Amino acid sequence: MTRRLSGVGATRTAGAGTAVWYASAPTLGDPPPADAVDPDAEIERFETAREAAREAVRAERERATERLEDAEAAVFDAHVRFLEDPQLAEGVEEEVRDGLPAEHAVDRTLGAFIDRFEGMDRRTAERADDLRDVRDRLLRELIGEDREGPADPPAGGVLLAERLTPSDTARLDPDRVAGFATVAGGRTAHAAIFARSLGLPAVVGVGEELRDVDEGADIVVDGRRGEVVVDPDAATREAAGGDEAVEIRTESVTTADGTPIEVAANVGAAADLDAAVDAGADGIGLFRTEFLFLDRAEPPDEDTQYEAYREALAAFPDGRVVVRTLDVGGDKPVDYLRTPAEANPFLGERGIRRSLGVDADHFETQLRALLRAAAADSGGQLSVMLPLVATVEEVIEAREAMASVAADLDAAGEAYAIPAFGAMIETPAAALLAEELVAHVDFLSLGTNDLAQYVMAAERGNHRVAALADPRQPAVLRAIHGTVAAAEGSDAWVGVCGEMAGDPGLTALLVGLGIRELSAAPAAVPRVKRAVTEVRDTEARDLAERALSAATREDVEEAIRESRP
Amino acid sequence: MPERTATVVPEDGLHARPGATFVETAAESDADVQVGHVGGDPVNAASMLAVTGLGVERGDEVRVVAEGEGAEATLDELERILTTPEADL
Numbered sequence: 001m002t003r004r005l006s007g008v009g010a011t012r013t014a015g016a017g018t019a020v021w022y023a024s025a026p027t028l029g030d031p032p033p034a035d036a037v038d039p040d041a042e043i044e045r046f047e048t049a050r051e052a053a054r055e056a057v058r059a060e061r062e063r064a065t066e067r068l069e070d071a072e073a074a075v076f077d078a079h080v081r082f083l084e085d086p087q088l089a090e091g092v093e094e095e096v097r098d099g100l101p102a103e104h105a106v107d108r109t110l111g112a113f114i115d116r117f118e119g120m121d122r123r124t125a126e127r128a129d130d131l132r133d134v135r136d137r138l139l140r141e142l143i144g145e146d147r148e149g150p151a152d153p154p155a156g157g158v159l160l161a162e163r164l165t166p167s168d169t170a171r172l173d174p175d176r177v178a179g180f181a182t183v184a185g186g187r188t189a190h191a192a193i194f195a196r197s198l199g200l201p202a203v204v205g206v207g208e209e210l211r212d213v214d215e216g217a218d219i220v221v222d223g224r225r226g227e228v229v230v231d232p233d234a235a236t237r238e239a240a241g242g243d244e245a246v247e248i249r250t251e252s253v254t255t256a257d258g259t260p261i262e263v264a265a266n267v268g269a270a271a272d273l274d275a276a277v278d279a280g281a282d283g284i285g286l287f288r289t290e291f292l293f294l295d296r297a298e299p300p301d302e303d304t305q306y307e308a309y310r311e312a313l314a315a316f317p318d319g320r321v322v323v324r325t326l327d328v329g330g331d332k333p334v335d336y337l338r339t340p341a342e343a344n345p346f347l348g349e350r351g352i353r354r355s356l357g358v359d360a361d362h363f364e365t366q367l368r369a370l371l372r373a374a375a376a377d378s379g380g381q382l383s384v385m386l387p388l389v390a391t392v393e394e395v396i397e398a399r400e401a402m403a404s405v406a407a408d409l410d411a412a413g414e415a416y417a418i419p420a421f422g423a424m425i426e427t428p429a430a431a432l433l434a435e436e437l438v439a440h441v442d443f444l445s446l447g448t449n450d451l452a453q454y455v456m457a458a459e460r461g462n463h464r465v466a467a468l469a470d471p472r473q474p475a476v477l478r479a480i481h482g483t484v485a486a487a488e489g490s491d492a493w494v495g496v497c498g499e500m501a502g503d504p505g506l507t508a509l510l511v512g513l514g515i516r517e518l519s520a521a522p523a524a525v526p527r528v529k530r531a532v533t534e535v536r537d538t539e540a541r542d543l544a545e546r547a548l549s550a551a552t553r554e555d556v557e558e559a560i561r562e563s564r565p
Numbered sequence: 566m567p568e569r570t571a572t573v574v575p576e577d578g579l580h581a582r583p584g585a586t587f588v589e590t591a592a593e594s595d596a597d598v599q600v601g602h603v604g605g606d607p608v609n610a611a612s613m614l615a616v617t618g619l620g621v622e623r624g625d626e627v628r629v630v631a632e633g634e635g636a637e638a639t640l641d642e643l644e645r646i647l648t649t650p651e652a653d654l
Contacts, residue, residue, distance in 0.1 A: 075581055082614065117617065121622065123578060124580070127580060
């Protein structure tokens with residue numbers, strides 16, 4: 001019986017395969033012989049783990065409060081209650097006294113409740129999922145295992161999960177996984193963005209009904225329709241993944257009227273470099289350096305970073321490589337960077353705020369690696385850009401940090417060069433100050449996902465308000481227009497590296513707004529290049545003018561529709 | 566021994582938020598609190614595992630018994646949780 005679940009399409013592709021639930025449950029080996037276990041020490045280990053798990057759940061609840069209704073976030077209150085349950089402590093103590101280590105004692109104690117709940121009414125059976133979450137959290141604390149990513153789903157599997165963190169998504173191998181679907185999240189959540197750069201079919205924000213999909217079910221994830229189809233008929237399965245092929249253009253492209261438009265790729269993983277080259281990208285418009293920092297126990301040292309930047313430059317000897325300095329914060333946590341739980345991580349210590357503050361030393365190391373890579377630049381022009389700029393002072397301060405790093409390298413007799421320097425326009429503040437910022441930079445890059453989120457005051461990961469955080473909102477288009485206008489008459493170029501740059505349906509609008517550099521997920525590059533060649537300059541300008549005078553998103557969409565030949 | 570009987574109002578029964586609030590209240594009370602279906606076996610109201618295991622749903626009749634310091638005040642609060650729609654908790 002075919003069932004269709006609707007969510008939000010994150011990519012414009014579809015994939016078919018076998019459902020694999022990603023539960024990230026740690027695995028336990030056989031317990032050691034009972035006489036090798038010191039019960040008192042094990043009870044102490046359990047208590048320590050319980051305390052750590054409790055703190056983690058509290059932090060999780062804080063984060064959930066921003067995303068969900070309070071009633072939904074309250075699920076974590078129940079998790080705290082499970083952790084503090086006297087029956088848990090008693091059960092564990094009993095098992096430990098019988099000679100089991102703490103992790104096996106937890107597994108056995110909670111396992112018994114999980115089995116029991118599963119056999120009860122639906123509401124209680126759902127609690128088994130909560131208990132699994134609690135159990136896994138405790139086990140990870142006890143085994144000292146970092147949260148395992150879904151490293152190896154079976155080939156052709158479609159991964160299903162509550163939500164995927166950036167590192168979870170980053171670990172997915174597009175050659176093995178047919179796609180993924182998540183319960184939570186919106187079109188511009190990190191998982192969705194990474195799915196696009198991985199070229200993975202994905203549907204996010206399907207909601208609770210996704211949980212009813214059984215492990216091993218035959219499913220289609222259709223990002224184009226935003227649908228998950230369970231037990232599809234042959235025709236649906238056939239159509240999945242049957243995207244039309246688009247010609248790869250390795251040469252740079254112009255509009256139909258000869259205006260050159262650079263189409264670069266966003267790179268967020270080592271594998272993206274090859275994908276970007278294969279897709280015929282002119283360069284890299286956004287190199288997300290977070291990947292160099294994720295999935296490690298400590299930050300990558302200067303040489304490791306230097307090599308990574310050199311590799312990116314080598315991949316594009318004739319193109320520009322724009323490296324974004326480390327962009328982490330409460331919404332993109334990195335274990336060893338101690339990102340504190342904040343009530344509003346999107347309004348908290350993110351991006352350049354951390355680089356000029358708590359992460360100043362990491363920033364310095366990164367700048368050293370970048371300046372050295374710039375010296376060894378084999379033709380590609382290395383550019384450095386700052387994330388989440390809100391004030392002119394931040395740009396000045398970052399420039400000073402770069403000058404001081406240059407002086408150090410000079411004193412040490414190291415070869416270096418000063419790369420091109422730019423700021424991302426992601427905050428309304430930066431868009432409003434574009435004219436002042438231009439005086440201090442070589443380029444501005446519009447991060448339209450965050451820009452839409454902040455201009456519209458609608459969190460991009462929250463599917464309840466995802467329609468607001470849309471770059472086609474007139475207010476967002478005006479912020480883009482203001483930025484381009486501010487740079488006119490200066491030497492600074494203005495590009496777009498947000499997701500809208502990868503949507504061929506918006507290419508003419510962006511060109512009409514005066515954008516001359518578009519940076520998109522590698523998979524989108526061929527389609528965007530093709531869209532550029534079809535743009536007629538006058539029509540694009542007319543479309544931009546119409547969109548800028550539109551009062552509603554509906555009007556903008558209508559203008560786009562009517563401009564199509 | 567003081568006790569209360571109530572018909573459960575919250576949509577989630579004694580799961581999720583009402584359940585967590587109920588257990589937390591019982592756990593923080595100095596009184597010893599037991600809860601169960603009317604006619605069923607009572608369990609420790611301060612144990613989320615035990616309370617969840619009751620499978621209490623909206624419309625169920627439950628009986629709460631408390632003994633010790635602050636028993637009456639604790640019962641008042643627990644009764645309020647059991648009879649208040651979720652949105653108003």
